[in-house]
Amino acid sequence: MRIGLLGTGPWARMAHAPALAGHGELEFAGVWGRRPDAARELADQYGVRAYDDVDALVADVDAVAIALPPEVQAELAVRAARAGRHLLLDKPLAPTVARGRAVTEAARAAGVASVVFFTKRFQRATEAWIEEQAAAGGWFTARAQWLGAVFTTDSPFAASPWRREKGALWDVGPHALSVLLPVLGDVRRVAAVARGPQDTVQLVLDHDGGASSTLTLSLTAPLAAQGSGVELRGTSGVTELPTPAETPVDALARAASALRTAARTGTPHPCDAAFALRVTEILAEAERLLDGRVRDGSGPAPG
Known part of the structure; x- marks a missing residue:
């Protein structure tokens, strides 16, 4: 599986890039970032290609790992899924339920696998x-x-x-x-x-x-x-x-392996985009209560 990294921030540098580069069953194919200079620096560190165009990277890989803010992740995950690329995503899936649902629907429609990296779940x-x-x-x-x-x-x-x-x-x-x-x-x-x-x-x-x-x-x-x-x-x-002994890099490598297995077998992982959407729904319900838009908590969380 050829996988590309979208993102160049602290989490991409600390966890994603070393986990993908060190994975024995994946080919770390390249990096795209919103700051081209940061993408070139990170790509050079691991001897992979830096992409100026995100769609060019997506076209060259089988899967993408996304390490970007949730609103950016949601948009790019939909684009990647529609291009037939498997998705290694981070939490939270999206900043709103509607945008999270768009990711899950795009993945379902394209028949691609998804794994969302809840760190603890992969330790x-x-x-x-x-x-x-x-x-x-x-x-x-x-x-x-x-x-x-x-x-x-x-x-x-x-x-x-x-x-x-x-x-x-x-x-x-x-x-x-x-x-x-x-x-x-x-x-x-x-x-x-x-x-x-x-x-x-x-x-x-x-x-x-x-x-x-x-x-x-x-x-x-x-x-x-x-x-x-x-x-x-x-x-x-x-x-x-x-208390786990494993590092986030270890856990992310296991998440990447889980994505590879889900893509090969067609069996959804328990931490797929649908699970992450449910988490997003619960968070959104709590946020509405905090903001006073729902005055009592007697109704069920959306499901």
């Missing part, structure tokens, strides 16, 4: 833990915390315009949901949303399996308070999400 320890807890069942409640200090440190993502606009709900909220949904079931209702300091938000979710979960999300936590974790409580007792 071996997390994957095994999720499978074990989903099989155990009987969960009563769950608590997830994703607390970062992105804008208060020298984080490479501190200057990210979309993160400053959308905040923790859309940046780390997908990570929490990607772990909770396969264990507790889909979200029937966003029962409550509260706004905390700066971009901090708290959600209470009602799941199909009967459990409830609470999420605390922030990109502006104090340095001493940052960290992430998931705790489940139920008939099996109490269990916590293990």
